[in-house]
Amino acid sequence: MSGPAIRTQDLSLTLGRTEVLEGITLTVAPGSIHAIVGPNGGGKSSLIRCLLGQMPFRGTVELDWPGAPGRLAYVPQALQFDAGLPMTVLDFLNALDSRRPAFLRPRAATRAHLLRQLEIVGMAGKADRRMGALSGGERQRVLMAQALDPAPDLLILDEPMAALDEAGAALFETILTDLRAKGVTILWIEHDLDAVRRIADHVTALNRRVRFDGAPSHGLTPDRVLDLFSHRGIAA
Ligand SMILES: Nc1ncnc2c1ncn2[C@@H]1O[C@H](COP(=O)(O)OP(=O)(O)OP(=O)(O)O)[C@@H](O)[C@H]1O
Ligand SMILES: [Mg+2]
Structure with missing residues (x-):
């Protein structure tokens, strides 16, 4: 890479x-x-x-x-989530990462993979929290997790x-x-x-x-x- x-x-x-x-x-x-x-x-x-x-x-x-174009990842300055939006941290990562319809829950193997990604940014314990309920720093950590998977x-x-x-x-x-x-x-x-x-x-x-x-x-x-x-x- x-x-x-x-x-x-x-x-x-x-x-x-x-x-x-x-x-x-x-x-x-x-x-x-x-x-x-x-x-x-x-x-x-x-x-x-x-x-x-x-x-x-x-x-x-x-x-x-250096060769074929690779993967670009981007973490924006701010991304707002409605406090009432029924989308958990795992739902969010799954929707970005998946070819399956976003309204389906992630498969067990996908869930394990996403939890490992959240582990890297110290957020595995909050995988089932709603995105809108995260603090600013927690949200930044989740945005970083999505940028790192797949590896940019x-x-x-x-x-x-x-x-x-x-x-x-x-x-x-x-x-x-x-x-x-x-x-x-x-x-x-x-x-x-x-x-x-x-x-x-x-x-x-x-x-x-x-x-x-x-x-x-x-x-x-x-x-x-x-x-x-x-x-x-x-x-x-
Ligand atoms: N759509 C727009 N129309 C007019 N002016 C804009 C628009 N978007 C940004 N600007 C102006 O462009 C300038 C640069 O904004 P930018 O967001 O790039 O700054 P920044 O360096 O990222 O600042 P910060 O450190 O606050 O994030 C600002 O004066 C802003 O008001
Ligand atoms: Mg700026």
């Missing part, structure tokens, strides 16, 4: 009268953890939606797979740790570094800059334009971080 490289060339996005992204030229190396950081409204989620083909951008996006070659994560407790965040970092060891390409939007410093190979700071692109140890100095998040902007 080996993930693709991602290349964007002069990517721009205008929504209404707002220039959300401007001239984004970016390379994500295959098999790396590439973090995207930047202030609220800086265009991080929009960039990902462009890569996923959900936004009418200008410029180009290329996914360069490219994993795109939009603030997956935002609602996680300390143990959840530590578990999450281990999952990401294990995936990298298997060659998976990971594009990861994250506000926790310490986590980015710990595990990312490369970081792009985004605020409409690319403000920094390089190694976390160089890019995330206190001065640069202050500039980026105070919206004063820094030299690219």
Whole structure:
């Protein structure tokens, strides 16, 4: 298994009268953890939606797979479930994963498989809870479980740790570094800059334009971080 490289060339996005992204030229190396950081409204989620083909951008996006195109998995920033929706965690995973009608209960073998997936994210004990009754962090864990099964070659994560407790965040970092060891390409939007410093190979700071692109140890100095998040902007 080996993930693709991602290349964007002069990517721009205008929504209404707002220039959300401007001239984004970016390379994500295959098999790396590439973090995207930047202030609220800086265009991080929009960039990902462009890569996923959900936004009418200008410029180009290329996914360069080492062989045949592999599997792309995506964990969105937020996904709401109605509190009354009678869909359990297992129903949710089964519906995403199954070729059988979603209203049928999973077979015993499928159930055992899904429980093993939930075990990885520490959620096996809550398999029969309704999705709408989960806390924010529990929901994030379930979304991560669906992204990991079947195993992805490219994993795109939009603030997956935002609602996680300390143990959840530590578990999450281990999952990401294990995936990298298997060659998976990971594009990861994250506000926790310490986590980015710990595990990312490369970081792009985004605020409409690319403000920094390089190694976390160089890019995330206190001065640069202050500039980026105070919206004063820094030299690219
Ligand atoms: N459909 C839309 N129409 C107009 N403007 C939009 C639309 N979607 C997003 N925007 C604007 O684009 C800008 C970038 O939004 P985006 O969600 O990409 O930011 P972000 O970097 O992911 O922020 P956050 O850290 O808060 O998640 C924001 O100013 C937002 O208001
Ligand atoms: Mg966002």
